[in-house]
Amino acid sequence: MPLLEAKNVTIRFGGLTAVSDFNLTIEPHELVGLIGPNGAGKTTIFNILTGVYKPDEGAIFVNGKATRNCKPFDITALGVARTFQNIRLFKELTVLDNVKIGGHLHYKYPSASAVLHTNRFHGAESIAEADAIELLRIFNLEKRAQFYARNLPYGDQRRLEIARAMAVRPKLLLLDEPAAGLNTGETIELMAKIHEIRDRFNLTILLIEHNMELVMGICERIVVLNFGKTIAQGTPEQVRSNPVVIEAYLGEPVEA
Amino acid sequence: MKRLPWWLRDLIYGAIFIAALIGASFGMDAIHIVGIAYYQRIIVLMGINIILAVSLNIINGHAGQFSLGHAGFMAIGAYFAAFLTYFYFAPYVNKFPVGTEQFVLQNALLLVAVLLGGALAALAGYLVGLPSLRLRGDYLAIVTLGFGEIIRVIILNIDKIGAARGFTGIPNWANFFWVYLFCGVTILISWRLVQSSVGRAFLAIREDEIAAEAMGVDATRYKVKAFIIGSFLAGVSGGLFAHFMMYLNPDMFRFLKSFEVVVMVVLGGLGSISGSIVAAIILTYLPEGLRLAKPFLHIEKDPRMVIYSIMLIVLMLTRPQGLLGRRELWQVLSRRKEAPTEEPDATSRS
Numbered sequence: 001m002p003l004l005e006a007k008n009v010t011i012r013f014g015g016l017t018a019v020s021d022f023n024l025t026i027e028p029h030e031l032v033g034l035i036g037p038n039g040a041g042k043t044t045i046f047n048i049l050t051g052v053y054k055p056d057e058g059a060i061f062v063n064g065k066a067t068r069n070c071k072p073f074d075i076t077a078l079g080v081a082r083t084f085q086n087i088r089l090f091k092e093l094t095v096l097d098n099v100k101i102g103g104h105l106h107y108k109y110p111s112a113s114a115v116l117h118t119n120r121f122h123g124a125e126s127i128a129e130a131d132a133i134e135l136l137r138i139f140n141l142e143k144r145a146q147f148y149a150r151n152l153p154y155g156d157q158r159r160l161e162i163a164r165a166m167a168v169r170p171k172l173l174l175l176d177e178p179a180a181g182l183n184t185g186e187t188i189e190l191m192a193k194i195h196e197i198r199d200r201f202n203l204t205i206l207l208i209e210h211n212m213e214l215v216m217g218i219c220e221r222i223v224v225l226n227f228g229k230t231i232a233q234g235t236p237e238q239v240r241s242n243p244v245v246i247e248a249y250l251g252e253p254v255e256a
Numbered sequence: 257m258k259r260l261p262w263w264l265r266d267l268i269y270g271a272i273f274i275a276a277l278i279g280a281s282f283g284m285d286a287i288h289i290v291g292i293a294y295y296q297r298i299i300v301l302m303g304i305n306i307i308l309a310v311s312l313n314i315i316n317g318h319a320g321q322f323s324l325g326h327a328g329f330m331a332i333g334a335y336f337a338a339f340l341t342y343f344y345f346a347p348y349v350n351k352f353p354v355g356t357e358q359f360v361l362q363n364a365l366l367l368v369a370v371l372l373g374g375a376l377a378a379l380a381g382y383l384v385g386l387p388s389l390r391l392r393g394d395y396l397a398i399v400t401l402g403f404g405e406i407i408r409v410i411i412l413n414i415d416k417i418g419a420a421r422g423f424t425g426i427p428n429w430a431n432f433f434w435v436y437l438f439c440g441v442t443i444l445i446s447w448r449l450v451q452s453s454v455g456r457a458f459l460a461i462r463e464d465e466i467a468a469e470a471m472g473v474d475a476t477r478y479k480v481k482a483f484i485i486g487s488f489l490a491g492v493s494g495g496l497f498a499h500f501m502m503y504l505n506p507d508m509f510r511f512l513k514s515f516e517v518v519v520m521v522v523l524g525g526l527g528s529i530s531g532s533i534v535a536a537i538i539l540t541y542l543p544e545g546l547r548l549a550k551p552f553l554h555i556e557k558d559p560r561m562v563i564y565s566i567m568l569i570v571l572m573l574t575r576p577q578g579l580l581g582r583r584e585l586w587q588v589l590s591r592r593k594e595a596p597t598e599e600p601d602a603t604s605r606s
Contacts, residue, residue, distance in 0.1 A: 050470060071469070072469040073470075076469075081471075084467065101471050109453065111481070114452030119261075119262060164471065168471060
């Protein structure tokens with residue numbers, strides 16, 4: 001069974017059809033890239049997949065379950081975590097608390113045990129702390145655990161967002177431009193990290209990226225989007241040499 | 257290190273706290289200086305305002321939902337608790353001869369009345385919360401403001417509880433002990449919640465609702481939760497207020513009262529529990545303390561509210577983040593420990 005299936009998804013904002021008849025099937029443990037020029041509808045697709053927008057037509061299935069009536073947090077509970085293009089950290093909270101909130105679904109207890117400090121509270125909190133520190137260690141952020149998120153350098157904020165999403169313990173991780181604003185060295189490091197967490201946590205990853213080096217380097221399959229439509233799909237080599245893709249990025253060849 | 261069972265630990269601390277309160281109560285009763293009653297009154301009112309400010313801080317400061325209806329919740333608790341004691345509990349208690357039995361019964365029934373007042377306020381918080389929490393920011397503020405006014409107008413039209421005449425003859429059962437007991441309970445609830453997964457969910461919603469939902473936080477549910485807890489405590493403070501003042505009037509719960517509490521929370525620093533406490537203490541004393549200004553300045557008209565307003569303006573201009581910002585008192589006092597988080601911003605790029 002595919003982990004994620006989008007069938008004939010269409011969404012319109014007023015007169016603009018942002019995504020039209022979009023189909024995507026992702027099998028477990030795949031690493032898929034979603035590319036396209038600016039305004040192609042990539043982030044809109046992420047927002048549909050995570051329940052922020054409701055599609056006008058079509059349906060999304062996560063693990064075979066239709067997400068039509070799911071709120072964003074229900075979809076998170078199905079094992080889908082995401083990062084945001086324009087970093088959305090909890091800026092006034094510490095790095096550690098950011099990651100702990102990512103694990104929100106896993107450390108629940110009634111408010112009463114929080115107020116009374118019952119054993120259940122202490123148990124859940126110590127696990128939450130240990131898990132969060134473990135994740136911070138994976139992303140080399142453990143030394144900054146007590147910093148406010150807003151005070152982190154930009155690259156660390158990007159990594160913290162991924163760490164926070166990993167705290168959800170997702171099956172499917174959606175990364176929205178994880179390398180945006182990173183320099184070459186940081187991008188290479190990030191690529192290695194994405195590979196590492198995929199193998200370690202048996203993740204399936206869908207990522208949006210403009211950095212072709214990263215996309216071509218790590219994705220097994222690439223979906224190309226333009227004006228809300230899928231224009232090409234295939235391995236990096238196939239996509240790279242596809243004339244439709246080249247046209248979308250560079251424009252039509254001039255008649256000689 | 258082996259931890260004591262949670263109930264035993266809290267029981268011991270609770271007992272120490274109660275003993276200290278009883279001691280302080282007797283201490284206050286034992287002082288006989290002319291004019292001391294005035295200061296004792298201010299101290300009790302400070303306690304009531306601390307409960308109000310700390311409970312509003314859960315809604316405004318932690319969950320980030322701008323509510324202007326706190327006086328409404330307080331009014332519900334005040335009137336319902338007063339209604340219960342005036343019509344049911346007090347006549348019953350008065351059948352007993354003065355003595356230990358009556359004393360115990362009176363205090364137990366006060367507790368019941370205050371808690372039921374809080375419960376009804378919590379119910380109102382739930383009812384307001386459910387539909388209106390889909391609104392954000394200014395819109396929510398307007399809805400809660402309207403709600404507070406509706407409550408006041410409803411009370412104004414119920415003749416049985418005094419309507420515009422006010423509710424008189426409420427027994428004087430609340431005192432220093434009860435007010436500060438609930439003060440302690442309020443601070444404990446607020447503090448422990450914010451350290452828990454519930455509090456983290458509140459803070460996450462305040463910081464970024466979309467990101468919070470992406471992390472699996474059911475934002476609406478937690479906002480309603482914050483409203484229920486906050487309005488319950490506001491109702492409790494209302495019940496205590498009624499039994500301390502012995503008189504209620506719908507005009508006490510105008511939106512000005514809501515603003516007063518909002519000012520305390522904002523002045524103390526949104527999200528800072530100790531900030532709310534400090535601001536509640538200062539803002540309760542300030543209008544009283546400034547009565548000294550008139551004889552001091554030798555002027556005919558009383559300038560205290562002018563000075564009060566100017567002080568608020570100056571404070572907000574010099575410390576727009578509030579007295580303590582988002583930190584707690586001890587964090588502000590030990591700046592050194594906070595040093596790494598206070599680094600100059602490295603985020604100008606974001």
